[in-house]
Amino acid sequence: MQQSKQVENSKLVKKLVVIVIGMFGFGFALVPLYDILCEVTGLNGKTNTTAASTENIRQNKSRTVTVEFLAITNKNMPWQFKPVERRIEVYPGEVKLVNFYAMNESGNDLVGQAVPSVSPGRGATYFNKIECFCFNRQPLKAGAETLMPLTFYIDADLPEDINTLTLSYTMYDVTEAVQGESTQLSQTGE
Amino acid sequence: MSTMTDTHDDHDDHDHKPTGITRWLYTTNHKDIGTMYLWFSFTMFLIGGFMAMIIRAELYQPGLQIIDPNFFNQMTTVHGLIMVFGAVMPAFVGLANWLIPMMIGAPDMALPRMNNWSFWILPFAFSILLASLFMEGGGPNFGWTFYAPLSTTYSNDSTAFFIFSVHIMGMSSIMGAINVIVTIFNMRAPGMTFMKMPLFVWTWLITAFLLIAVMPVLAGTVTMMLTDKYFGTSFFDAAGGGDPVMFQHIFWFFGHPEVYIMILPAFGIVSEIIPTFARKRLFGYSSMVYATSSIALLSFIVWAHHMLTTGMPVAAELFFMYATMLISVPTGVKVFNWVATMWKGSMTFETPMLFALAFVILFTIGGFSGLMLAITPADFQYHDTYFVVAHFHYVLVTGAIFSIMAAAYYWLPKWTGHMYDEKLGKTHFWCSLISVNVLFFPMHFVGLAGMPRRIPDYALQFADFNKIISIGGFAFGLSQLIFLAVVIKCIRGGEKATDRVWEGATGLEWEIPSPAPYHTFSTPPEIK
Numbered sequence: 043m044q045q046s047k048q049v050e051n052s053k054l055v056k057k058l059v060v061i062v063i064g065m066f067g068f069g070f071a072l073v074p075l076y077d078i079l080c081e082v083t084g085l086n087g088k089t090n091t092t093a094a095s096t097e098n099i100r101q102n103k104s105r106t107v108t109v110e111f112l113a114i115t116n117k118n119m120p121w122q123f124k125p126v127e128r129r130i131e132v133y134p135g136e137v138k139l140v141n142f143y144a145m146n147e148s149g150n151d152l153v154g155q156a157v158p159s160v161s162p163g164r165g166a167t168y169f170n171k172i173e174c175f176c177f178n179r180q181p182l183k184a185g186a187e188t189l190m191p192l193t194f195y196i197d198a199d200l201p202e203d204i205n206t207l208t209l210s211y212t213m214y215d216v217t218e219a220v221q222g223e224s225t226q227l228s229q230t231g232e
Numbered sequence: 233m234s235t236m237t238d239t240h241d242d243h244d245d246h247d248h249k250p251t252g253i254t255r256w257l258y259t260t261n262h263k264d265i266g267t268m269y270l271w272f273s274f275t276m277f278l279i280g281g282f283m284a285m286i287i288r289a290e291l292y293q294p295g296l297q298i299i300d301p302n303f304f305n306q307m308t309t310v311h312g313l314i315m316v317f318g319a320v321m322p323a324f325v326g327l328a329n330w331l332i333p334m335m336i337g338a339p340d341m342a343l344p345r346m347n348n349w350s351f352w353i354l355p356f357a358f359s360i361l362l363a364s365l366f367m368e369g370g371g372p373n374f375g376w377t378f379y380a381p382l383s384t385t386y387s388n389d390s391t392a393f394f395i396f397s398v399h400i401m402g403m404s405s406i407m408g409a410i411n412v413i414v415t416i417f418n419m420r421a422p423g424m425t426f427m428k429m430p431l432f433v434w435t436w437l438i439t440a441f442l443l444i445a446v447m448p449v450l451a452g453t454v455t456m457m458l459t460d461k462y463f464g465t466s467f468f469d470a471a472g473g474g475d476p477v478m479f480q481h482i483f484w485f486f487g488h489p490e491v492y493i494m495i496l497p498a499f500g501i502v503s504e505i506i507p508t509f510a511r512k513r514l515f516g517y518s519s520m521v522y523a524t525s526s527i528a529l530l531s532f533i534v535w536a537h538h539m540l541t542t543g544m545p546v547a548a549e550l551f552f553m554y555a556t557m558l559i560s561v562p563t564g565v566k567v568f569n570w571v572a573t574m575w576k577g578s579m580t581f582e583t584p585m586l587f588a589l590a591f592v593i594l595f596t597i598g599g600f601s602g603l604m605l606a607i608t609p610a611d612f613q614y615h616d617t618y619f620v621v622a623h624f625h626y627v628l629v630t631g632a633i634f635s636i637m638a639a640a641y642y643w644l645p646k647w648t649g650h651m652y653d654e655k656l657g658k659t660h661f662w663c664s665l666i667s668v669n670v671l672f673f674p675m676h677f678v679g680l681a682g683m684p685r686r687i688p689d690y691a692l693q694f695a696d697f698n699k700i701i702s703i704g705g706f707a708f709g710l711s712q713l714i715f716l717a718v719v720i721k722c723i724r725g726g727e728k729a730t731d732r733v734w735e736g737a738t739g740l741e742w743e744i745p746s747p748a749p750y751h752t753f754s755t756p757p758e759i760k
Contacts, residue, residue, distance in 0.1 A: 054414050076481060077475075216472065
């Protein structure tokens with residue numbers, strides 16, 4: 043084959059390889075893109091993972107909102123985990139403190155991580171947590187029990203048609219991940 | 233398209249080729265590599281088919297009788313992986329290797345050594361995948377879609393082998409795709425403009441772009457799986473701030489273009505065969521090109537129709553529903569073009585044409601059930617039932633596989649220099665056609681009645697239909713042995729094929745002798 047054709051070929055190959063590498067990167071870029079999209083739109087019931095500020099909270103005492111709490115433990119998480127109060131009434135802008143009860147029923151020291159989700163998803167962005175046990179991992183010694191606090195307020199801009207917000211926590215066992223055991227997150231292959 | 237050349241006389245036989253095993257190991261010849269791809273894919277087709285037979289044997293009766301559920305799951309998983317990555321895709325790459333250089337008047341593929349690599353890593357990939365079935369704990373059992381956390385938190389220890397083999401398959405596909413693009417861009421004979429290229433070449437060019445766009449995303453997905461499972465990251469693990477639903481988004485961002493990767497070359501094949509046996513030019517050549525391109529572009533914005541039941545907001549569900557339905561427009565253009573090509577043609581019904589006709593009708597049935605699945609409210613009933621299984625087997629078996637069969641019969645005389653046994657070929661066709669419908673059509677009904685897919689047992693009311701389906705399955709599996717017989721018989725001998733082979737055939741590959749010489753178009757033909 044002529045020299046010129048080989049040069050042309052390798053030029054095109056280089057361009058195509060760049061596309062391939064770019065698309066490999068794009069696959070990973072989908073991860074933050076997905077999170078951003080969920081955060082912006084409140085899709086998936088994702089709430090903020092950082093504390094909201096307490097300044098400039100607008101209040102609206104003309105209506106009340108029912109806030110329900112759910113607490114679930116993930117499979118293989120041997121904790122008792124439940125809200126102290128299952129449902130409360132608040133007005134938008136009211137700063138409220140509630141507690142969740144947890145008890146480690148196993149014989150091992152474990153570390154839990156609670157992951158929140160708000161339903162309906164549309165209301166998730168109006169649910170502001172000032173202090174939450176879900177911001178940090180929660181270590182609990184074998185047999186110990188604890189109360190974990192959550193301080194929150196509902197944004198005054200919450201749409202009129204949302205009268206009930208359900209906040210659900212799922213408690214995961216992250217002990218192994220914390221210990222840095224890189225092999226397997228949980229031994230459930232069967 | 234119908235551009236003619238006179239090149240017959242510059243193919244004196246300088247066919248010195250190396251012999252023995254090294255010919256196949258070291259070859260850079262596009263015809264040799266094409267042949268190896270096709271045999272490899274047929275082997276995988278039989279292995280994957282055998283797994284389907286195991287699945288159908290277990291489902292012949294309600295209850296658990298032959299295999300345990302975990303092995304059943306491994307069979308559904310590996311059957312899917314083998315058929316998608318081992319049978320359909322390599323078959324199309326094999327056809328591309330054989331045909332694209334001959335169709336555009338090039339002496340070989342542009343990157344012959346890479347071509348050798350992209351084939352020879354495939355047997356390793358599939359050996360690894362198949363070997364994992366025999367390891368302690370078994371092979372992959374999380375479905376060919378390997379949703380997290382099934383494939384991460386809950387998968388068995390052989391998952392690393394699965395991931396590694398998917399990486400290798402991906403590399404092979406990417407190399408093959410790069411080769412196809414470079415060949416088509418740089419190696420066309422003088423005068424072969426883009427809009428004169430045969431449609432098979434066009435559809436493959438578009439497929440190759442889809443491949444380099446999404447195979448890297450698949451590689452990224454399995455890499456995330458790998459680090460989630462073995463290195464403590466939490467891409468898909470909610471406890472660590474990840475999200476298992478995100479896995480589905482990333483997977484289907486690859487997965488939907490992937491299903492078009494498996495069907496666009498089929499469109500190209502059928503667009504070659506129907507004009508030949510209708511003895512008319514293809515109706516609407518340029519609309520075919522534009523339709524194929526629009527299908528490819530649309531394939532990037534419809535992925536979430538696989539996930540309509542994951543709790544997306546209504547706006548997103550509507551968007552993905554309408555975008556999906558939009559695809560039926562260019563697809564409809566193609567179907568109407570094929571029908572218009574046959575309209576008032578002088579048709580004859582040799583085996584390739586029979587397969588192509590069955591393709592048009594049965595692929596359209598699969599397309600219609602796809603439209604039904606796209607309707608969001610209806611999908612809540614159909615999702616994860618046998619209706620879905622019926623849908624994608626109509627588009628993949630009677631779509632992709634039938635087109636590959638059609639292509640094999642159509643070009644076999646050019647490859648071997650002998651006509652295949654027409655009687656045996658027609659027997660293969662009719663056996664396949666009847667059994668494939670007995671196999672897949674009743675799945676629509678059991679699906680609508682609520683039978684879930686991927687479950688080794690079922691409620692008693694589905695027993696009769698499942699028996700019929702299984703019988704159809706065994707018959708379809710056995711029918712493919714006739715195909716093997718036809719091919720072997722055709723290689724060994726038979727009526728000498730003429731250069732043109734088919735009366736109505738047009739295109740450069742029919743201008744060269746049959747069998748095609750080892751080296752063709754060493755000097756490029758002139759396209760008028």
